[in-house]
């Protein structure tokens with residue numbers, strides 16, 4: 001996978017495959033950031049993307065949106081994935097109390113939905129994944145853009 005990367009998908013399975021591609025790239029390139037920041041509205045397919053992503057590191061894991069838990073762990077260290085959902089995070093105290101900053105310090109892989117809500121907390125180097133619906137008519141079409149920041 002080369003960055004910037006862009007693709008249009010037409011099903012959740014295709015979006016999962018793109019997640020799988022990104023995780024494979026991270027696994028094979030120690031120089032890539034360990035933080036994946038996801039942007040995009042409710043229902044665009046962020047959790048679907050994480051599902052494919054997680055398959056590379058923790059194939060047995062059942063990926064669910066951590067909207068209430070704030071963070072889910074899949075797999076075990078040293079190849080654990082921490083899956084955040086920042087939907088309900090309103091300020092930095094909130095974020096701090098999830099233990100977010102502790103996860104960032106290690107070699108662990110973090111992937112976070114709703115990074116719109118935590119602009120001040122995104123690490124300096126990260127992979128930015130943005131998912132958007134393309135048009136009102138194409139219900140299952142999504143544009144996925146991945147950039148290396």
Ligand SMILES: Nc1ncnc2c1ncn2[C@@H]1O[C@H](COP(=O)(O)OP(=O)(O)O)[C@@H](O)[C@H]1O
Pocket residue numbers: 009010011012013014015040041042043044045046047048049065113139140141142
């Ligand atoms: N191309 C696509 N990629 C991802 N999800 C899609 C796509 N087309 C339709 N969907 C549907 O959109 C929804 C995405 O849900 P989810 O992954 O939970 O989104 P989010 O985490 O962004 O809120 C699912 O119901 C899925 O079936």
Ligand SMILES: [Mg+2]
Pocket residue numbers: 046047065085113
């Ligand atoms: Mg979600």
